[in-house]
Amino acid sequence: MHRKFLIAGNWKMNNGITDSVALVDAIKKRTMEVRFVDMLVCPPFIALGAAYGAAAGSLLKIGAQNMYHEAKGAFTGEVSFSMLRDCNVSYVILGHSERRTIFDESDEFINKKVCVALENNLLPILCIGETEAEREKGATFEVVEKQLKGCLENVSSKRAKDLTIAYEPVWAIGTGKTATPEIAQEVHSFIRGKLVEIFGKNVANSVRILYGGSMKAANVEALLSQPDIDGGLVGGASLVAEEFCSMIEVAEKLSL
Secondary structure, three states: OOOOOEEEEEOOOOOOHHHHHHHHHHHHHHOOOOOOOEEEEEOOHHHHHHHHHHHOOOOEEEEEOOOOOOOOOOOOOOOOHHHHHHOOOOEEEEOOHHHHHHOOOOHHHHHHHHHHHHHOOOEEEEEEOOOHHHHHOOOHHHHHHHHHHHHOOOOOHHHHOOOEEEEOOHHHOOOOOOOOHHHHHHHHHHHHHHHHHHHOHHHHHHOEEEEOOOOOOOOHHHHHOOOOOOEEEEOHHHHOHHHHHHHHHHHHHHHO
16 A cells, blocks of 8 residues: 655754744745655744745645643643644644653653644654664564554544654664664564554554654665655754755655
8 A cells, every 4th residue: 555655854953933934945945846745844833833834835734843732721831732733733743752761751641642632633743663772672562562552542543544653763863873674664564563453454554654763865765665664754854955855856756
């Protein structure tokens, strides 16, 4: 089954409003002819509205890097689903390894956010993946299964079709290390198998599973040529318009 590729850029804590608008404008200009790939960038919260405005007239979507599960209230520094929707956000990244490790987010906590996003018409990109120590212990599949099941508890099959999963081996994020296409495919295939167990074959085959972990123009074709890799959640390479657009163009070529 061919799933439409999604190339998503996670800008992390980079680019204020001016730089975000400039980068969106550069990506927009180069990708106006792209038709067969979904394109997404996730700027910092302060730049979401400006980035959406800059993307107007193109197929480039705007996403957020995180959200809180409560609708409103005394939660200083947090951002709710309704605030994101006011910024015309389509997607939201949840459970990124940096949120798990730096901010101590648990599977249970991430699960609350996944459920709220799905209930309120936001498309979650759920990140899962093992550390280098876990991989060396041979615990990759155990860790990935635990995170997947914990973060998807109480998600119905009907809602699950709006999910995107991002497999991000923590040892490959921002390190320059990349899982080989074969290693990445092995884990993606395992994830798809677990989705079959949880939601059934039809839903599992419709869910996109992205690879994240030092994906760049030089390795994107080899990764996207694997049967269960449906795109990328791109970090550093998404901050350079030429690099990011080259990846989109490769995905477009593979889609034709």
